Amino acid sequence: MRWMAKARGYIRHRAPFVAMYAISMLCVIGIAFFAGEDMSVALYTALIISFFFACIAVVDIDRYAKKLKTLDELCGTITHLSRALPRGEGGLEKAYTHVLEELCNEYDALSASETARKQESLDYYTLWIHQIKTPIAAMRLLLEQDGDRAVMRQELFKIEQYAMMALRFIKLESISSDIVLAPCRLDSAVKEQVRGHSIPFVYKGLSVSVNVSGQSIMTDKKWLGFIIEQLISNAVKYTNKGGVTICGDAKTLSIEDTGIGIMPEDLPRIFEKGYTGYNGRIDDRSSGIGLYMAKRAADALSIRIGVESRLGRGTRFTLYFPDCEREIYK
Template sequence: MYLINLITKVAKTKSRDLLLYAINTIVIIFFYYLLFDNSEIIYPLILSAFIVSIYFSIEVIRYKSFQEKLYDSKRSPNYDGSNLTYSEEEILNNISEIHQDYQNKIYTLNQQIKERETLFSQWIHNMKTSITVIDLACEQSNINNENNKSIEDIKEENNMLKKNLEECLNLLRLDDFSRDYITGRCSLRELVNGVVNSKKRDFIYKGVFPKVNIPDDVYVYTDKKWCSYIIEQIISNAIKYSKTKSGDTVEISYKNNNNTTIVFIKDTGVGISKEDLPRVFDPFFTGNNGRKDRNATGIGLYMVKLVSQKLGHKIEIESTTNVGTIIKIIF
């Protein structure tokens, strides 16, 4: 198929030359017909066909060589420029100049982005220092029994600010993900329990109870820190959008399926509407539920999707309004 396409392209490119050869053959045959009584035309036909086939074979080989150099020039400007015609060399030189120009522009843009990210990272760390100071001041007020509503409000807003800054840092770290993760054999129960314990206060405040149905002998291959981040984001959403009634649960279970382990995180919350469901992993999409909560940023599930892709895991979601949501993490 490749050879046929190559011959077709050469035939189209050299159609004018082939037409001239055909006219030349017709003229020769005409003169043979006039000059010789026996009207011998086989000899000129064979001679012309032989010359055309030699010429056409050479052009096919040259065109194939040019295609290979053209392909090399797309990948790198350092191609072999030997055995080229003037027009072919002109084409490849122009491609090389464009290639080099784009490489320089991309390098400059990458440097600017890295410098900007370094500055943002530094600013975020400086802001986290201020947050820590505010947090300590609020704790000191609590120790001194200063039960001030304003202090509690400041503390709550400070925690929200801390969470948002952590999201910014995680987003910045994704570009250098390959230098910030270590894949290993992790106990799934330990991963889930670690996240559940860290969210203990949120469970209590919301009146929601966690149920972990994962035995000790279940292991997955993942990065412990980033996988904990994925589970934390999903559980945080499960708590946030649970109904405010006693007895609500967030159930975490698992299932082995051939060569995969599936973790199910199920809540009995407000659920996600059918029209919002296809867009929940889009950046900054908050949906109908998010519009009712001023703290919703639309970043959490977007980060979950990005990190899971980096780790080679898969995320699936099912939800019904006023019934609940099930998110699956497939290892």
Template sequence: MIKRFLLERLSWIALFVFLQLFLLFVAFIDTAIPFTPILYIVFLSIVIFIFFLVLRYPKETKFYRSLIEREDNLDLTGLAEPESPFEHLVETSIMNQTEQLKKVALHNQTALEQEKDELLSWIHEVKTPLTAMHLMFDRLQDEKLKTHLTFEWLRIHFLLDQQLHQKRIPFIENDLYIEKLQLEPVIFSEIKTLQSWCIQKGIGFDIQLEETEVLSDGKWLSFIIRQLLTNAVKYSNASDIIVSSKLKNDHMTLTIKDFGRGIDSKDLPRIFDRGFTSTTQHQDNAATGMGLYLAQKAAQSLLIQIDVSSELAKGTVFTLTFPKQNEFVNIKSM
């Protein structure tokens, strides 16, 4: 700040130095003017000028230091009281711009909330006829047609569910309810939803749960497992998907292993990025690139770590590592 202060007043300092040198120059060339007293006056002027700068520095930089130290938000309460007319101009300009930004932000937030509420309402409305359609499929006699319609219904159901959770994730902290859960009913419920798709593809499940209890949020944990199981089924052919749990280093882990097409090693660091789809199967129009992204976002809020390992044509392993019970203190206090 000292350097900035001196640079700001460089022209005034230069003028002062020039005047002192000019006074010495005149006394030097004009023999009628005694040089020694003039030199003494110049010395005293410089001392007084330096003392003046030292005194003025904290007073003239107080307002600007408060600008530098304040947080990057729309709260101006931390600003120092302006001392000079120019500081008043700066303060007025900042306050006017801040008020305008607050109005725009409030308007955008209100519009976003309204859009979210309308979309959530629409999704819930659409789910009603979808449920009715699913019940109608049971009346169909043509099993092949029934299987195809059920598969397409399932795709629509998952896309709506994904959209629903995507809109809720920014406010997930307000929606968390941490409790002790039994893993088995959560997993079997998600498998049952995928049943018709699995039958069509000849996929089975091998459930190996050494640990059956976990501390988490039931709704969001189901969503995470749903995304991982959906991916496993989508990219696998006739084979078993192994779902296992165990205790590892005092942490409960849940593993979902498939024997599908796998993920290219160059894609692994990016699979949780928003909108990312495989580079090896880039023509796959069914992929949205949102499932794993949303699963990762939800897992972060639940303090769950998701690890993945994969080999092309050999399959993929997703591992969920759950936090210890005492690590939920911060979540519960939200």
């Protein structure tokens, strides 16, 4: 039965005190017996000791039962556990309680982090669905009207970009385990991304100038390519005439456009998730996700991103590469 199991548990829990009581009784009665004293005095003394022991035991059993009840109620849940645990009385109990509080605080932090991560994913994919619906609807309309193939290629390019963004967003959650450092030729990485954006360059009639050295840097080629891709995509999106100039070496890489520029008050917040600023209000398709993801990837590679902009004149993003491999792992 449960109450018998709890009683046995209590006796085991207080075994030293029960043993001390039994020893004290044996001592009182034994000493009186072997000394030839009046046993009534010994029994009276034992009775008084037993009375006080019983009073203390009743109080202790009540506390023990209340603690068990609280723990039974908490069984199966860890939420707010540290604030609901019965208060420790002895030094050892307080130490155990402190350890549990630390574990509960760590659990609360992990739980909050996981909740935030899930909410971030939900926000992104909700936005992603709305974004990808636009080019799909445009392609459907063009197909029905036998529309311009150049426009269709542009819309298809957007769908491909959104799909790749979704894949990168998933991998960004565990980017540290996805990074593979190896020598990477900077000019090859840049030209690959420029070729990938040939459709929007041609569609918008923009020029592109690439002057990048053939030096190699120690980095992850895939994630560096993603950062460059986002900056080129951003430049093309907000440039309607002129073009994009890309130049750099093993220390820095700059991507400059002749687009609409960024308002000074928006510059400090352009890497925040979901922040679109004034330009986002002009182009309601802007998500405020691309630069946020580029910044997270750059931080993982210890690449610093600088930005300069003049409203109506254009924007320049500059990547500052770490001096050595050791800095990447900091």
